[in-house]
Amino acid sequence: MSIPTASSNASLRASLHGLPGVDRVGADARAAGLGTRSIKTSAKRQAIDMAISMVDLTTLEGADTRGKVRAMCAKAVHPDPTDPTVPKVAAVCVYPDLVAEARDVVGSSGVKVASVATAFPSGRSSLEVKVADTAMAVAAGADEIDMVIDRGAFLSGDYLKVFEEIQAIKEACGEAHLKVILETGELATYDNVRRASWLAMMAGGDFIKTSTGKVQPAATLPVTLVMLEAVRDFRDREGRMVGVKPAGGIRTTKDAIKMLVLVNETAGPDWLDPDWFRLGASSVLNDLLMQRQKLTTGRYAGPDYFTLD
Amino acid sequence: MSERLSVRKTYKLYIGGAFPRSESGRSYAVTGAKGEFLANASKASRKDVRDAVTAARKAFAGWSAATAYNRGQILYRIAEMLEGRRAQFVSEVAEADGVSGKKAGELVDAAVDRLVWYAGWSDKISSLRGSSNPVAGPYFNLSTPEPTGVVGIVAPPMGPLFGLVSVIAPVIVTGNTCVVIASERAPLPSITLAEVLATSDLPGGVVNILTGSAGEMAPWLAGHMDVNGIDLTGADAELAQKCEELAAENLKRVLRPNGKTDWAADPGTGRMTAFLETKTVWHPIGI
Numbered sequence: 001m002s003i004p005t006a007s008s009n010a011s012l013r014a015s016l017h018g019l020p021g022v023d024r025v026g027a028d029a030r031a032a033g034l035g036t037r038s039i040k041t042s043a044k045r046q047a048i049d050m051a052i053s054m055v056d057l058t059t060l061e062g063a064d065t066r067g068k069v070r071a072m073c074a075k076a077v078h079p080d081p082t083d084p085t086v087p088k089v090a091a092v093c094v095y096p097d098l099v100a101e102a103r104d105v106v107g108s109s110g111v112k113v114a115s116v117a118t119a120f121p122s123g124r125s126s127l128e129v130k131v132a133d134t135a136m137a138v139a140a141g142a143d144e145i146d147m148v149i150d151r152g153a154f155l156s157g158d159y160l161k162v163f164e165e166i167q168a169i170k171e172a173c174g175e176a177h178l179k180v181i182l183e184t185g186e187l188a189t190y191d192n193v194r195r196a197s198w199l200a201m202m203a204g205g206d207f208i209k210t211s212t213g214k215v216q217p218a219a220t221l222p223v224t225l226v227m228l229e230a231v232r233d234f235r236d237r238e239g240r241m242v243g244v245k246p247a248g249g250i251r252t253t254k255d256a257i258k259m260l261v262l263v264n265e266t267a268g269p270d271w272l273d274p275d276w277f278r279l280g281a282s283s284v285l286n287d288l289l290m291q292r293q294k295l296t297t298g299r300y301a302g303p304d305y306f307t308l309d
Numbered sequence: 310m311s312e313r314l315s316v317r318k319t320y321k322l323y324i325g326g327a328f329p330r331s332e333s334g335r336s337y338a339v340t341g342a343k344g345e346f347l348a349n350a351s352k353a354s355r356k357d358v359r360d361a362v363t364a365a366r367k368a369f370a371g372w373s374a375a376t377a378y379n380r381g382q383i384l385y386r387i388a389e390m391l392e393g394r395r396a397q398f399v400s401e402v403a404e405a406d407g408v409s410g411k412k413a414g415e416l417v418d419a420a421v422d423r424l425v426w427y428a429g430w431s432d433k434i435s436s437l438r439g440s441s442n443p444v445a446g447p448y449f450n451l452s453t454p455e456p457t458g459v460v461g462i463v464a465p466p467m468g469p470l471f472g473l474v475s476v477i478a479p480v481i482v483t484g485n486t487c488v489v490i491a492s493e494r495a496p497l498p499s500i501t502l503a504e505v506l507a508t509s510d511l512p513g514g515v516v517n518i519l520t521g522s523a524g525e526m527a528p529w530l531a532g533h534m535d536v537n538g539i540d541l542t543g544a545d546a547e548l549a550q551k552c553e554e555l556a557a558e559n560l561k562r563v564l565r566p567n568g569k570t571d572w573a574a575d576p577g578t579g580r581m582t583a584f585l586e587t588k589t590v591w592h593p594i595g596i
Binding site: 299304 | 359362529532535555
């Protein structure tokens, strides 16, 4: 399959429906099997530090305040103020109007500022509004834009609309990286997840992301597996590497480590890097820190000694 | 017709209102007072301790916020359920302690009475421990007792039922939740007690019971940063000292009784007050 110029719905449809189907039972079993790997002691220590450095620390609530965002950004730069050996997280993820606030706190620490855009989380607005939303976030200093696709258009087979929308947003991003949220919880089948992944990559997305975090189920292991296969196959065919970001529902260190195993075994170790794999989450960070402290001190840690967020 | 096969009970752990096997898959043989085999019990590991603490922490918000009246009613309910299974407990206690049926019956009755006694304290302890304090200023100053949080309990090795009830009831009646390491020698009545707790409207996770080696598990409990207090009644001197040192890291409340406890004696309020904290409120008046 070559990248079409997306001249028509028909050509896109032909490409996407020409992809091999996903064996649902096989994907579930493969993901469950990889989830049973036992990662202990020094390997666990490495995995925890890697997972921390891949976290996109996220707050996407209507009740977000400037103060909350500032506190979260401070935590992103120094996840555990009592232990300077803890790596900083990859990025913070906020709504567009709070990007400037986040930018101000993270400064030159190396933590990136990501912003959701394009009428997040539903994506129900006109293209003009979505482009303006994106431009506003970029102008405020966002390094990365997390856009949502129009699931209604995708599910009704209007692939061209989705394709052109992603292209338009990519253009509005300029230098900023574009993450395309597929919202897999609304796509119904793994076949659709594979097609949406390819569509997003063909249209120029730098990352494909599972979910907004507002819909259940969110980042399940099999869905992440299908997306990791898609980026692996896409690089083989087109020579361009695309990142993956599972988001939503990753709450424990165990969940995070299962994801890392999945990356290594599916896409390969090239993706085990914060530039190519991210974990969209908030509560998982405290659990990672608690597990890390358990390995350091030899006693089980308690949530009383970590920030509430 | 062939002879019916006996249906024997599998003794498991009690964590978060469920009866899981040990995460480690281990078990050990439990013998009666005369050395005869009774059953296999789960041998819990440090990860079961961790899971039990997580369950206890999760249950704490709801249980500590329940009204004292409600907590008292639930303790009465436990006593009722225990009474209803009296015959089973009498035979288990007799086997474990090697005492006569009559003596075992007295011990079970004493356990029921002890529960009822503590149930009555639920709405009275705050009158005993709370106070209205005279202060030199225009304030109404009020102190009230509050539960400490998650309490680890090393249950006494003797008195598998009466001793166990006597250490659990005072901890939970005030609103704490607990993780109990049952008597290693005689753990079977503790799991039967867990069946009683599970059917007494007691929310899952308020009491978690682990069977196995106290020497192995207690230090993990004592060192756990999310445990707020520890009762070392059942720990021997060496273990108790080790646990006390570990407990210092996050300033746990430690209850370490001097010498042998006489369970038959009037227990007093000491076991309740050991795991209470005092909250004092200053309220301005005359403004």
